[in-house]
Amino acid sequence: MPRVEQRGRELWILIPEDVAKALDLNDGDALSFEMLDTQLAGLKKAHAVSDDEMAVLRKINEVRFAERTKDRLRTVLSEGEQKILGRLVKRGAVQFYQEGKYKDEGVYSITKDYYSFLAVPEKKPGNIVHSVFGQKKYLVADDMERAKELLTQLEEEVKNGDVVSVRGFDKKVYITTREAVETVGSKVVASLEKGDLSVAAIAKACNEDEGLVRAVLEILRESGDLIEKRRGVYALA
Numbered sequence: 001m002p003r004v005e006q007r008g009r010e011l012w013i014l015i016p017e018d019v020a021k022a023l024d025l026n027d028g029d030a031l032s033f034e035m036l037d038t039q040l041a042g043l044k045k046a047h048a049v050s051d052d053e054m055a056v057l058r059k060i061n062e063v064r065f066a067e068r069t070k071d072r073l074r075t076v077l078s079e080g081e082q083k084i085l086g087r088l089v090k091r092g093a094v095q096f097y098q099e100g101k102y103k104d105e106g107v108y109s110i111t112k113d114y115y116s117f118l119a120v121p122e123k124k125p126g127n128i129v130h131s132v133f134g135q136k137k138y139l140v141a142d143d144m145e146r147a148k149e150l151l152t153q154l155e156e157e158v159k160n161g162d163v164v165s166v167r168g169f170d171k172k173v174y175i176t177t178r179e180a181v182e183t184v185g186s187k188v189v190a191s192l193e194k195g196d197l198s199v200a201a202i203a204k205a206c207n208e209d210e211g212l213v214r215a216v217l218e219i220l221r222e223s224g225d226l227i228e229k230r231r232g233v234y235a236l237a
Contacts, residue, residue, distance in 0.1 A: 049114065053093070056084045060094065060108055061178070062161070065185065066225050068107040088114075097186070100193040101236050112183040138176040138215040147173035166222040174215040184208055184216045189225065189236065196235040 002019070005012045015025065049057065059076055060068060077085060085108075088094040093114040098106035133139060141147035147165070154175075157163040165175040184206065191197060191205035199217065203210040217234055220226045229235050 049093070052081075052084055053088060056081050056088065057093070057110060057114065060085070060110060061182070064223060065107060065109070065182070066102075066223075068109070069105040071105070073108060100189070109186055110182060133177075136209075136212070137180045138174065138209075138212045140211065140215065141173040141175065143171075144173065147175070150175060164219055166218050168218045169228070174218040176212065176215040176219065180212060181216055181219050184212060185220055185225075188213065188216055188220065192226070192234060192236050196229055196233050198233050202234065 002016060003014050005014055019025075056077065059081070060073065063072060063076060073085065074082065085094065089096060089108075093111060095109050095111055096106050097109045139150055141150055144167075147167075151158055151163075151165060154163045158165070162178050163175065164178055164181060165173055167173050187206040187208065188202055191202050197205070199214050200210060202217070203213040206213060217226060217228075221228055221234070224237055226234050227237050
């Protein structure tokens with residue numbers, strides 16, 4: 001039976017040998033978990049990504065989510081890279097999202113199974129992102145001095161785009177990972193297709209931690225994807 005072990009500041013899941021063999025798991029393989037219920041999650045092995053596929057995923061990731069249209073990516077990707085994109089779509093690594101505000105042009109979204117290859121390239125124990133964030137995927141600084149202190153520790157990750165931050169209207173600084181903005185952000189946008197919602201309602205609809213959702217909302221608001229219609233209530237831009 002799988003069990004959880006505390007190792008330093010991280011929680012490790014120990015997988016039985018028979019399960020590892022069934023999934024053909026090897027040291028360093030990327031895994032993803034899908035929440036099936038409030039107390040049930042599915043484990044899946046992510047397919048390997050070649051260097052050229054990784055380059056395409058990184059180029060897509062550098063484009064603002066709302067601008068990842070077919071026309072925009074034609075200007076970003078070479079002809080060869082566009083063929084690789086088609087291969088990634090067939091594999092399910094990238095999805096073409098065409099609903100709600102994106103129903104006319106559509107946008108490309110990197111699926112969460114493959115985003116793990118981009119978020120923190122070297123997921124080693126002691127990685128600075130893990131040591132600063134702990135088990136959470138976000139931080140909130142009540143003042144600029146504290147924010148500067150945290151962002152200084154994450155300087156390299158901020159430069160790489162793996163960590164993003166924004167100062168909210170409440171003067172607090174919200175810091176989270178690009179992975180969270182990508183994966184949680186898509187669920188946030190989907191929840192707001194039904195209309196304006198409060199932070200608590202969005203968190204419930206997304207089945208995500210309310211603090212993390214608030215951080216992602218602030219990032220999306222700053223990027224122009226969302227608007228705060230009134231205090232604590234958000235809508236699609």
